[in-house]
Amino acid sequence: MASQPTLKQLRYLCAVAQSLHFGKAAKACFVTQSTLSAGINELEQVLGAALLERSNKQVLLTDTGRKTVARSQHILSDIEALKEDAIRAQTPLSNSVRIGIIPTITPFILPRVLPTLHKDFPNLQLLIREDLSENLASLLLQGELDVLLLALPYPVNNTTSYHLFNDPFVLAYPTGHPLGEVKQLRTRDLKGHDILLLENGHCLRDHALEACKLQSSQLSLAFEATSLHTIVPMVANGVGISLLPEMAINEGILSGTKNVSTKEFTESGVWREIGLLWRAKSPRDSEYRLLGEYFKNNSSSE
Template identity: 35%
Template sequence: MVDQRFVPSVMQLRVFLAVAERLHFRSAAEELGMSQPSLSQALATLEEGLGLHLVERSTRSVLVTPAGQQLLPYARAAVAAMDAVADAAAGSGGPLMGQLRIGVIPTAAPYLLPGLLPALAERFPSLRPRIVEDQTARLVEALRSGAIDLALMAVPTDAAGVVAIPLYTERFALLVPSGHDLDGVDGISPEALADEPLLLLDEGHCLREQTVELCRRVSVPVLGREESRAASLATAVQCVAGGLGVTIVPESAVGPETRDPGVGVATFADPSPGRTMALFLRTAAAADDAYRGFGHVVTEVAAEVFGAQAV
């Protein structure tokens, strides 16, 4: 029977959202910085208080029940509202004091963070950044659930409940094995990809989706070619260096300090394909000028480090 006096705590809702997102108790516990037994107990207390089974757990899998699915949007909204209360209570300090949980997509983090973290320390000395590197879909869910405070991702990203503030654009380049016919060539056409073994990132990476879309626009077949594929951009670069194919990367990944010596670069003709990076926030936080100040720092760093253009 439901305890009519029971009111879930914010932490209990965070636990439910983390388990529903990860579908894995250990991963959810690590995300929230708590032990697995404590997480299981918090979820059990929430289910007991509500009188509902929210999650089904077996030795092989974790599933969200229909009742859990029905409560998910309300749990997300409640956690987001409480985060907004905490942000407002910070007063003049705003959200850029204390811990700030920043999500970053894997194709941006290695190139943006080395410049961004020192810049944040200089501009916001009271800020303690916590970095969460993950794919777009999981970052969106973490943002909605309150597990992170903001995210740096490419647009477009179709996600209800979050707002994107465009920051900068960067061109794409083509990485090829050193000595390849296209090595050092400027102004190539995307149609040139039709004759190359194109390496793609795994499903879930927005750069994969952008590469596929570029190939579709110029009628270059890309899917079903059974070429090598990689779980990370670093692995894709190593495959290129090993002569397994070519791959499309953002310009931030082509600097001499980040590129393998066995890899060459070709640039696309104007208008060059590229991507727009944006600051993603929960809707309730989008009007906060402090976050926009954070976005300005990101844009300045991207322009200085790899020549990105502010939007």
């Protein structure tokens, strides 16, 4: 014996309330009269209350019946809304996407991408969390974040990565620095110079070292900075040289700064790879690919 009302029963009840006729109500519910009758009976059993007053002549609602019908209609329309919304929400990139981005990317990609993103996917709510790769990866695996925008490779178990583009490292040096004389800049030219990098934990640091095929020990690490924006004035003041991501320069990190020159490396491969990362099992895989494609097409300066 069931002890909870069924949605079907509530539908039956509402149908009867509308026509005050079992036969018509049954037709409206696409069942036979006997089925509907049994359903109503069971509902009354469960509620321990008479909802309808039957006579051979007519069907009437009891007081409890009237109230129950009103509540049922609310519940049924709630169910309908739940379903409709869930289905509607399946349009790609129409819900919230919780994205984690590392601080060495955020300020140089969002200003370029966000405005058009909102225009192209008006129903997408991008929730952004900025943190170090390690913390973001943890949040991703906990399900607190949906997708990460990182410098790759960054190994995380059971994740899918999506390559966006390569972001070359550019040498930044105080104007007049000896390296300014080098015509064909190569990474080995950096050896022995005072070099400013971000503090430990920032993957930019590791990627820069790796891209330049350098060990920490081969460099004179002048100072460990906490953000790229604090490195620039230090370079300008002659504290040392640094390696800046091209996207930061394109986005104007040097604008208004004097005494800092830049030079690109002639070698290939002196870059960090920028990509997206998400849980491999995520059912929104295709959405994230779509998001990736969008970033790829809209984040470069061309």
